[in-house]
Amino acid sequence: MLIVLEPEISQENKNRILSILREGGCIFREISDAGQNIIGSTGNAGHPPEYFESLPGVARVVPVNTAFKLVSRQMHPEDTRIRVGDVSVGGDRIVVIAGPCAVENREQIMATAQQVRRYGAVIFRGGAFKPRTSPYAFQGMGEEGLKILAEVRETYGMPVVTEITTPAQADLVMKYVDVVQVGARNMQNFELLKCVGRLGKPVLLKRGLSATIEEWLMSAEYILSEGNDDVILCERGIRTFEPYTRNTLDLSAIPVIKNLTHLPVIIDPSHATGIREKVSPMARAAVAAGADGLMIEVHNDPDRALSDGAQSLYPAQFAKLMRDLYVIAPVVDKQVDFGYLDKARAVEHMERPEGGEGGRAAFLGEIGSNSHKACIRYFGDRINLMSVNTFREIFEAVKEEQADFGLVPIENSLSGSVHENYDLLLEYDLRIVGEIMLRVEHNLIGHPGAGVDDIARVYSHPQGFQQCRQYIDRHNWELMPVSDTARAVRHIKERGDTSEAALAGKEAAEIYDMAILEEGIETNPRNYTRFVVVARHPLANGKKEKSSLIFSTGNKPGSLFEAMKVFADNGINLVKLESRPIHGKPWEYMFYVDLEADVEDDSLAPLLDRLLEKTDYLKVLGSY
Numbered sequence: 151m152l153i154v155l156e157p158e159i160s161q162e163n164k165n166r167i168l169s170i171l172r173e174g175g176c177i178f179r180e181i182s183d184a185g186q187n188i189i190g191s192t193g194n195a196g197h198p199p200e201y202f203e204s205l206p207g208v209a210r211v212v213p214v215n216t217a218f219k220l221v222s223r224q225m226h227p228e229d230t231r232i233r234v235g236d237v238s239v240g241g242d243r244i245v246v247i248a249g250p251c252a253v254e255n256r257e258q259i260m261a262t263a264q265q266v267r268r269y270g271a272v273i274f275r276g277g278a279f280k281p282r283t284s285p286y287a288f289q290g291m292g293e294e295g296l297k298i299l300a301e302v303r304e305t306y307g308m309p310v311v312t313e314i315t316t317p318a319q320a321d322l323v324m325k326y327v328d329v330v331q332v333g334a335r336n337m338q339n340f341e342l343l344k345c346v347g348r349l350g351k352p353v354l355l356k357r358g359l360s361a362t363i364e365e366w367l368m369s370a371e372y373i374l375s376e377g378n379d380d381v382i383l384c385e386r387g388i389r390t391f392e393p394y395t396r397n398t399l400d401l402s403a404i405p406v407i408k409n410l411t412h413l414p415v416i417i418d419p420s421h422a423t424g425i426r427e428k429v430s431p432m433a434r435a436a437v438a439a440g441a442d443g444l445m446i447e448v449h450n451d452p453d454r455a456l457s458d459g460a461q462s463l464y465p466a467q468f469a470k471l472m473r474d475l476y477v478i479a480p481v482v483d484k485q486v487d488f489g490y491l492d493k494a495r496a497v498e499h500m501e502r503p504e505g506g507e508g509g510r511a512a513f514l515g516e517i518g519s520n521s522h523k524a525c526i527r528y529f530g531d532r533i534n535l536m537s538v539n540t541f542r543e544i545f546e547a548v549k550e551e552q553a554d555f556g557l558v559p560i561e562n563s564l565s566g567s568v569h570e571n572y573d574l575l576l577e578y579d580l581r582i583v584g585e586i587m588l589r590v591e592h593n594l595i596g597h598p599g600a601g602v603d604d605i606a607r608v609y610s611h612p613q614g615f616q617q618c619r620q621y622i623d624r625h626n627w628e629l630m631p632v633s634d635t636a637r638a639v640r641h642i643k644e645r646g647d648t649s650e651a652a653l654a655g656k657e658a659a660e661i662y663d664m665a666i667l668e669e670g671i672e673t674n675p676r677n678y679t680r681f682v683v684v685a686r687h688p689l690a691n692g693k694k695e696k697s698s699l700i701f702s703t704g705n706k707p708g709s710l711f712e713a714m715k716v717f718a719d720n721g722i723n724l725v726k727l728e729s730r731p732i733h734g735k736p737w738e739y740m741f742y743v744d745l746e747a748d749v750e751d752d753s754l755a756p757l758l759d760r761l762l763e764k765t766d767y768l769k770v771l772g773s774y
C-alpha cells in the first residue's frame with residue numbers, strides 16, 4: 151500500500167508510522183513523487199487501511215493492487231537507473247552488452263572484447279558456468295573463466311557480467327564480476343534469487359522460458375525484498391509453438407514492463423531467435439520499441455564456438471548493427487554513444503585544480519531545454535551543469551576555466567547552421583572534443599486541465615514557432631518569442647493564466663509539472679539538432695572519427711579546388727562544407743569543413759602540411 155502523507159506531517163508522526171510498519175515486519179520505502187511524500191509498504195502490519203488513514207499526518211492510503219510491490223511503478227514513479235562502473239543502465243543512452251555465450255579461453259575472450267569495445271559495447275558478457283541442456287555439452291571454465299573476465303575489465307575498462315547458477319558460486323562471482331546474471335532456467339530458483347538479493351551487486355534477471363510477465367516481476371520482487379534494488383530485466387524469448395526461431399521474442403513486453411515497473415528492461419535477441427541472421431533485425435526493433443539496452447552474443451570465430459555459435463554475430467555484423475542503432479536511437483529519444491566508456495574515463499580523470507569538484511559543463515538556457523538535454527545525453531549524470539544566457543558566455547566560461555566543457559548547437563536539419571557559434575569557434579581558441587545529435591520534438595504545453603481550445607497566447611523560442619508553422623497556422627494565437635523553450639514553460643507556469651501555452655519538449659513539461667495538450671506538433675518529424683562540445687584541451691579518449699577545420703584561400707581561380715583536392719587525393723570523405731563571410735573583409739570567405747578522418751593523427755601530418763601550402767589561413771577546430 152501507499153501511505154500518502156500530509157505535506158506538513160511532523161517528524162514524530164512520521165516516525166510513528168515507520169515504527170508500526172517496522173514492528174509489523176513490513177518492507178517499506180520512502181517515496182517522493184511530484185512533491186508528495188509517500189511511504190510505500192509491502193504489507194499492512196496487520197492493520198486495515200482505515201487504521202493508517204486515521205493516523206495523524208496521513209492524507210490517504212492507496213492499495214498497490216499488483217502482486218509485486220517494490221518493483222511496481224506505483225512504488226517508484228521514476229525510472230530506476232542502475233550504475234555499473236561508468237555505465238548507467240536505464241538512462242538516455244542505450245547500453246549494449248556484448249560477448250560470447252561462454253568463456254572458452256583467454257585468446258577468444260580478449261580478441262572478442264577488443265572488437266566489441268571498439269564497436270560500441272559498454273559491458274562485456276561471457277558465461278563461466280553454463281547451464282546446458284545436455285550434461286555432455288561444454289559446461290564452462292569456472293573460476294579460470296571468471297579470471298579472464300576480470301582481465302577484460304582491467305584491459306578494456308568494460309564492466310563484466312556472468313551467470314550464476316547456484317548460491318555456492320556467490321563468493322566467486324562477487325570476486326570477479328560487476329553484474330550477476332540469473333538465467334532463464336533459474337528465474338524461479340527462489341533460493342538463488344534470495345542469494346543474489348543479498349550480494350549487493352546489480353542483477354540481470356532473464357525472463358523464464360515459459361514465465362508470464364507477472365511471474366518474472368515476482369522473481370524481481372524476491373531480489374528487491376532482500377534489499378537489492380538494482381535489477382535489470384532481460385527479455386530473451388519465450389516458448390511458443392513456433393519452430394522457425396529458437397524462442398519467440400516478446401517485444402510487447404517492453405511497453406508492458408515500462409508501465410508496470412520502474413526497473414530497466416533490455417532485450418537479448420540472440421537467445422530469442424537462435425539464428426544469427428535474425429539477431430540484428432530484432433535488435434533494431436527492440437531499440438525502436440523503447441528497450442534500455444541489448445545483450446548480444448558476439449564471437450571472434452563463431453563457427454568454432456563451443457556454445458551458441460549459430461546465433462553469435464561475427465564482429466563485423468556487430469559493427470554494422472551498432473551503426474544502425476546509432477541512427478535509430480535518436481528517433482525514440484535515446485542515444486548510442488560510441489565514446490561512452492572513453493568519455494567517462496576522460497571526464498573522471500581530468501586534471502583540475504586542488505580541491506576542485508568533478509567536471510563542469512556550460513550550456514545555454516534553462517533546465518529542460520534542448521541544450522540541457524543534450525548535455526545530459528553527452529556526459530551522463532556525473533557532470534555538474536552550469537546554465538548561462540548567451541552562446542558567448544559558454545565560450546568565455548570554458549576559456550576562463552569556470553567550466554571544463556561547453557555545449558553549443560551548431561546546426562539543425564531544417565533551419566541550417568547556427569552561424570553565431572561558427573563565428574565563436576573561429577574567434578576563441580577552444581577545441582571541439584565531441585558532438586551529439588538530438589531529435590527535436592515540440593509539444594503544446596499548458597496548464598493541467600486546460601484544452602487546446604482554451605489557448606489564446608503561445609510562448610516559445612522563435613525556432614519553435616518556425617518549426618511548428620503548419621500547426622500554428624491552424625489556430626489564431628498571439629505568438630510571444632522568448633530565449634528558450636524551457637523558459638517559455640516556466641514563464642506560463644509562473645503567470646498561472648490557463649489561456650497561455652508554450653511550445654517545448656516533454657522534459658520541460660515534466661520539470662515544471664505542466665500538461666502536454668498536444669504531442670508532436672512540429673511540421674517535419676525529421677527534425678534534428680547537432681551540438682558540439684568544446685573544451686580547452688583535446689580529450690584523451692581514444693580513436694577519433696571526425697575532424698572540423700576552418701580555412702581560407704586566396705581569391706584566385708581554382709584555389710578552393712586545390713584545397714579540396716588534398717582531401718580527395720587522400721581518399722577523405724567530406725561531410726560538410728560551408729562558407730562564412732570574413733568580418734571586415736567584404737566578399738571574402740572562410741570555409742568550414744567537417745571530414746571523416748582524424749587529421750591530428752601522425753599519419754595525416756603530410757596532409758596538413760599540403761593543406762597549409764594551399765590555404766592562407768588554417769585552423770583545426772578539433773578531432774572527435
Ligand code: PEP
Pocket residue numbers: 251277281332333334335356386421
Ligand atoms: C546466456 O545468456 O548465456 C543464457 C544461457 O541465456 P538464457 O538464460 O536466456 O538461456
Ligand code: MN
Pocket residue numbers: 251252421447457458
Ligand atoms: Mn548463449
